Amino acid sequence: MDLRFRDAEPTDAERAAVDGLLGPPTSAWDGGGRDAIRFAAGGHGARERRDLLLPALHAVNDRVGWISEGALGYVCRRLTVAPAEAYGVATFYAMFSMTARPERIVHVCTDLACQAAGADDLCRSLEDSGAPWHPSPCLGLCERAPAALELKAGDPPRTAVLAPATAEAVAGGAAPEEPPAQEAVPQAGDPGLVLLRRIGVADPASLDAYRANGGYQALRRALALGPAEVIREVTDAGLVGRGGAAFPTGRKWQATAQQPDHPHYLVCNADESEPGTFKDRVLMEGDPYALIEAMTIAGYATGCARGYVYLRGEYPRALRRLEHAIARARERGLLGDDVLGHGVAFDIEVRRGAGAYICGEETAIFNSIEGYRGEPRSKPPFPVEKGLFGKPTVVNNVETLVNVLPILTGGAQAYAGSGTEGSPGTKLFCLSGTVRRPGIYELPFGATLRELLTLAGGVPEGRTLRAVLLGGAAGSFVGPDELDVPLTFEGTRAAGTTLGSGVVLALDDTVDLGGILLRIAAFFRDESCGQCVPCRVGTVRQEEALRRLTGRVGAANGADGADVALLREVGTAMRDASICGLGQTAWNAVESAIDRLGVFTGEGA
Amino acid sequence: MAQRNYVRLTHPLVREGSGFRRASWDEALDRAAAGIAANVERHGPDAFGMFSCARATNEMNYVAQKFVRQVIGTNNVDSCNRTCHAPSVAGLSAAFGSGGGTSSYQEVEDTDLIVMWGSSAREAHPIFFHHVLKAIRNGARVFAIDPRRTGTARWADRWLGLDVGTDIALANAVGREIIHAGLVNEAFVDRATTGFPEYAASVEPWTLDAAERVTGVPAGAIRELAHAYAKAERAQLCWTLGITEHHNATDNVRALINLALLTGHVGRYGSGLSPLRGQNNVQGGGDMGAIPDRLPGFQDLLDPLVRTKFETAYGRGIQPRKGLNLTDMLAAMGDGTLTTAYCIGENPAQSEADAPHTIERLRRLDHLVVQDIFLTRTAELAHVVLPATAAWCETEGTVTNSERRVQRVRKALDPPGEARDDIAIMCELARRLGHDWHYDDAETIWDELRELSPIHAGMTYKRLEELHGIQWPCFSETEIEPPYMHARLWETDPEARGAPAPFAVLRHDPPVDLLDDAYPLRLTTGRRLDSYNTGVQSGGFASPLRRGENVELSPEDAQRLGLAAGDRARISSRRGAVVAPVYVDPALRPGLVFMTMHFPDEVDTNSLTIEATDPIAGTAEYKATAVRVEKVGS
Secondary structure (H helix, E strand, C coil), X not given: CCCCCCCCCCCHHHHHHHHHHHCCCCCHHHCCCCCCCCEEECCHHHHCCHHHHHHHHHHHHHXXXXXXXXXXXXXXXXXXXXXXXXXXXXCCCCCCCCCCCCCEEEEEECCHHHHHCCHHHHHHHHHCCCCCEEEECCCCCHHHCCCEEEEXXXXXXXXXXXXXXXXXXXXXXXXXXXXXXXXXXXXXXXXXXXXXXXCCCCCCCCHHHHHHCCCCHHHHHHHHHCHHHHHHHHHHHCCEXXXXXXXXXXXXXXXXXXXXXXXXXXXXXXXXXXCCCCHXXXXXXXXXXXXXXXXXXXXXXXXXXXXXXXXXXXXHHHHXXXXXXXXXXXXXXXXXXXXXXXXXXXXXXXXXXXXXXXXXXXXXXXXXXXXXXXXXXXXXXXXXXXXXXXXXXXXEEHHHHHHHHHHHHHCHHHHHHXXXXXXXXXXXXXXEECCCCCEEEEEECCCEHHHHHHHCCCCCCCCCEEEEEECHHHCEEECHHHCCCECCHHHHHHXXXXXXXXXXXXXXXXXXXXXXXXXXXXXXXXXXXXXXXXXXXXXXHHHHHHHHHCCCCCCCHHHHCHHHHHHHHXXXXXXXXXXXXXHHHCCHHHHHHHHHHCCCCCCCC | CCCCCCCECCCCEEEECCEEEECCHHHHHHHHHHHHHHHHHHHCHHHEEEEEXXXXXXXXXXXXXXXXXXXXXXXXXXXXXXXXXHHHHHHHHHHHCCCCCCCXXXXXXXXCEEEEECCCHHHHCHHHHHHHHXXXXXXXXXXXXXXXXCHHHHHCCEEECCXXXXXXXXXXXXXXXXXXXXXXXXXXXXXXEECHHHHHHHXXXXXXXXXXXXXXXXXXXXXXXXXXXXXXXXXXXXXXXXXXXXXXXXXHHHHHHHHHHHXXXXXXXXXXXXXXXXXCCHHHHHHCCCECCEXXXXXXXXXXXXXXXXXXXXXXXXXXXXXXXXXXXXXXXXXXXXXXXXXXXXXXXXXXXXXXXXHHHHHCCCEEEEEECECCCCHHXXXXXXXXXXXXXXXXXXXXXXXXXXXXXXXXXXXXXXXXXXXXXXXXXXXXXXCCCCCCCHHHHHXXXXXXXXXXXXXXXXXXXXXXXXXXXXXXXXXXXXXXXXXXXXXXXXXXXXXXXXXXCCCCCCCXXXXXXXXXXXXXXXXXCCCCCCCCCCCCCCCCCCCCCXXXXXXXXXXXXXXXXXXXXXXXXXXXXXXXXXXXXXXXXXXXXXXXXXXXXXXXXXXXCCCXXXXXXXXXXXXXXXXXXXXXXC
């Protein structure tokens, strides 16, 4: 490649961090010493390692806390990537810094649930503290809001979760011990649970405990059935995707399995970034082997020898638990070249995101794993035809995959018999905001919103429910008069709202609803990848209009409805013309707040 | 001195005292013809020499050689191919009976392995390299063999950084490894080659370790190259001036051809040997017979039947011996046996090795006619300067590229001022020298050539237009030959197979200009992306990449010599010295120094280079000069 480098050199620590991942350089030409100067290996071999760009950036960031020009140049030499292009990748992600910063940095969540729980006050008290912190989108710790994540670069790097966060802890006080995952599951131990049945029951570090609690029964059945029958079971069970789009999983698997092009890849979308969502984190922290077993079944059924877990960068404990569990499974022959002695090859690699909501979009994941900016691709071609590395790829959310286990152990019929006809099975809901017992709840499809809120203890005494946000920032608000909406895909659709990823954020009348809308708008503006115009421009215009409407800047010209009309126009353009779900849904919540809650139309706010 | 910004010549000039004065065409042509006539009369036809132009059309080159052979009666005609690819032509001719590259560009895109040997095509042949890039995208592996880590090397899967002038050692080691690994294509070697046992014996001493000691390339990398080349289903071996600008350049070319013979990588679609030509028509100039040993259609001058054909057509006997090549002509100027020269579109005063020596020789000429579009350094030495056309936009005709494809060139502009078409000027001179030449248009010339050259016979202008160019050979007006050459070598019928291709037994012979304590560094020369040869044609265009001439040093040498980027350094060889700013380039290893000849008015690099020439092809060893580099006190 034609690469141009400037003179910046990596420090020893940066070099060591990169070499730890990529191995030592082979010649002067890929960053080694000038003694090996008569030979170079590069070309296809080097460019084929492009997918190690993001892990290499992580390695540097983990070691020194930021990515210097010398470090970036060194990574580029090692991987034959143009420095300008690598800079474009590094700056795409919020968790990386291209300017010097302290080794210790605290990400303070300012997103919906935390904002409702006083994140603004926390930030104000930090303003003058001098502590190294910066605001962050949702950290997926909504049940313990307000939350913060402490990252400390070094060898090894250290992380700590501060939730609920205090100004003292952020400033450097001792971090409290992180509570076990089951603390986020108020129903833990309830024998009626399906997806959450092992959480708080089986030690998440122990493969034996997993097996003692029904683990690997499903894989055994799958191997007995054969790939085609496994897909038939999943299809007959009526499983649909839990990531938000509700696409039939069996059809996706079938479409991938029958592609003649090889290899096939499995990608588990664990980039759980929808504000208010934390169910996948709890599953991975509390029952990691379940995801590994489910991925093994999916890989077996669809003809994939390799699966990737694309895990959001803000989940250090899930990363540790998963990596530990994958290593154990490999030791025991449950992953590798010969799974369970059946001659089936399947292995899993965890790839960390680095703070980009858009990377939860299924094609943006591919670009991110491949080492490019995490921008969505135009579809078609769909992932089942040309996905990761241009090969047929099946992408499933964590919760979707874990549903495969009860389908195989209990049979498709039994599974289809639970929930409703249109939405079989159970669903995980992420309760946060003003409810007595926030956390992850599992209910069969068909329960109403009222039943769910009641299960969570309802609104604390003295508070009045003002609104419920369903589906997160990309979802929509319902009013307190709509609590009987059935929580199924078809039920919410009929009511003009969405289940989305299962977020149920309850807001009482003390919450500044305008502020919440503004936060949603700022979130989308910040997370838009900028690739397509409707989203890049529309999210900015939306935030500007909301700033005026909420009286934060300029004259509120909402009186004549001009800004509301503008919001509708911009929102329609984003919904119709954006190439991916981010832009298409960026106006949903604001629209529902105007139409269903009467915000800005004289009735509310 | 600042680099000149050349402006077009718009009227004839004749020498008056130490300068020029403007002249009418009639006066200039009369004077040009009279000087030539007087010298030929006094010393015989061999006192005349013609430098023909590799950027002009085939038609112009055909007419130029005809001028030399019919009007003057000598074979002293040559062009700048002598300074670049004459060894390729000589080597390929010796092995296959034909001097062109054997493959087409499309085959490069469709091949499995590309070996770029002594070729910084990324900078020097950017258009050809696009085909390589497409090949890379299609999955082809690339090996680059070059002392410098060039742009080509940075795209390659493997780069072998050999010492300057050790190509034969490396090639022989590759050959030995192929033989010892049992990877010889025995079917091809048995059927289509001669001299294998002698070749095998001659490479036997070149073990991987021996080659590593001589070339500096790790043994493992040599082995990998040997195995990759021999095992590839299709492979292209491409080279440029890193192979040919050496005192033993034809041997270098033969060393590469040996490898193709050993593995059967020739005469098949996708497998071949490709010398990358530089000037747009350096291939065509030779094809048209504007070289001292070949008649148009690359026909052998020494073949009496061929000569008879041309003697009949030209109505004059053709000397049955090779004429002087460009290098010989310069030498003949020096010893006074060549007294008049006609130089069309060439700038030997700056492009030849040991430039001061060349200028001194040109000054000795009794009569020098220069026909050019610019007043070059060579033109400044002339007695008559004739303003001509730029072939690529001001003339009709054809040119032939590196894949032997003849393509039409069309006139888009009228020449400026009084400038005239090259062919029209030659016709005027021929008439003044007693030959009543008239050509209505370029097509008439082309049709005359087609009558005489079997390999061009089927290429009518109409077909060239319809087919967007045709590759030679093209024997009939109804058929097209395969895009690759020498398929005959694979025939089972010995008659159809024709002459076998001989292996060559070659000896490693290090560069003539030896390194010693006084001249410890190895200077090698080459090109940059945005400049062309002596800069006459590219200097007028601005480029953000251009930084003028530099002496490029490895970081180690720069540090040892106390030189930093931008410092001025004196570079001295056994022939001369120049001063140039320093540029530190980590792509160089210690001991290796790089310069170009793009800015001869600023830094005359060719006053350093050695005029040690290849005995077969006459090309000078531009690639290997022993130099000393010192800081110039500020």
